[in-house]
Amino acid sequence: MATTHANPxxxxxxxxxxxxxxxxxxxxxxxxxxxxPSAPATGLQQEIxxxxxxxxxxxxxxxxxxxxxxxxxxxxxxxxxxxxxxFLFRFAADQAVAAWSELGLFGGDVALLTRAAVLADGPQGxxxxxxVDVLLGGSYVGADSQVITVTCTTGGASGAAQIGWTATxxxxxxxxxxxxxxxxxxxxxxxxxxTFLGGADxxxxxxxxxxxxxxxxxxxxTYAEGGLYDPVANPGGQVLRAGRLFRLFHLDPPFVxxxxxxxxxxxxxxxxxxxx
Numbered sequence: 001m002a003t004t005h006a007n008p009x010x011x012x013x014x015x016x017x018x019x020x021x022x023x024x025x026x027x028x029x030x031x032x033x034x035x036x037p038s039a040p041a042t043g044l045q046q047e048i049x050x051x052x053x054x055x056x057x058x059x060x061x062x063x064x065x066x067x068x069x070x071x072x073x074x075x076x077x078x079x080x081x082x083x084x085x086x087f088l089f090r091f092a093a094d095q096a097v098a099a100w101s102e103l104g105l106f107g108g109d110v111a112l113l114t115r116a117a118v119l120a121d122g123p124q125g126x127x128x129x130x131x132v133d134v135l136l137g138g139s140y141v142g143a144d145s146q147v148i149t150v151t152c153t154t155g156g157a158s159g160a161a162q163i164g165w166t167a168t169x170x171x172x173x174x175x176x177x178x179x180x181x182x183x184x185x186x187x188x189x190x191x192x193x194x195t196f197l198g199g200a201d202x203x204x205x206x207x208x209x210x211x212x213x214x215x216x217x218x219x220x221x222t223y224a225e226g227g228l229y230d231p232v233a234n235p236g237g238q239v240l241r242a243g244r245l246f247r248l249f250h251l252d253p254p255f256v257x258x259x260x261x262x263x264x265x266x267x268x269x270x271x272x273x274x275x276x
Contacts, residue, residue: 012083110243126205155206
């Protein structure tokens with residue numbers, strides 16, 4: 001009769017190997033814990049910021065280890081897979097300055113947008129629609145977030161029509177810019193361009209408006225509830241894909257993050273069944 005011997009840590013190690021590439025972000029919030037996220041959760045109760053890990057590694061308990069600020073340590077970082085994963089997250093001095101009462105580890109498929117621009121239609125009387133007859137090109141290079149409002153100031157055919165624009169940020173704006181259908185028009189110093197194709201009537205209509213919402217570069221993007229693009233209220237960026245909440249922590253009393261750089265360290269150990 002054969003005798004079998006089980007390795008009680010093998011399941012956790014396999015689970016940790018699967019998780020280490022999937023867990024990527026730490027979110028913080030000010031929720032009171034009275035409403036727990038429903039599965040599969042993509043945000044905290046009152047999320048205010050989310051950052052990607054600064055350091056991620058397997059770890060082992062070691063009394064001489066270099067990681068001394070995490071409970072149940074100290075830990076030593078190792079390259080060989082173990083049943084514990086160490087994470088270091090860094091919050092900038094001006095990020096999420098509040099009383100934190102909830103923290104959540106996220107992963108799966110998180111994608112943040114930190115420098116980009118989106119074209120949309122404003123009030124329209126003609127037939128020139130964003131992404132169909134009006135095309136946005138180039139790459140946004142502005143340091144700040146801003147909304148650029150483009151208006152057709154002179155209607156007409158190619159060569160006769162004119163546009164102008166104003167902006168809420170550093171772009172100074174221009175007026176009386178002639179439009180040649182099919183030719184790119186630089187939007188000032190933003191690095192962006194607009195190309196008008198003329199639409200079915202081969203003309204622009206005076207008073208038609210288009211907006212370009214541009215988000216500037218950000219070291220630590222802020223999470224926007226629901227992934228909504230709002231460069232004015234949320235200048236740090238947005239979440240394109242929110243991922244999945246793997247582990248939730250509630251702090252009582254809350255931890256007050258002041259205006260200073262803050263490092264958050266944690267060690268995750270999968271449960272025996274393989275869950276985080």
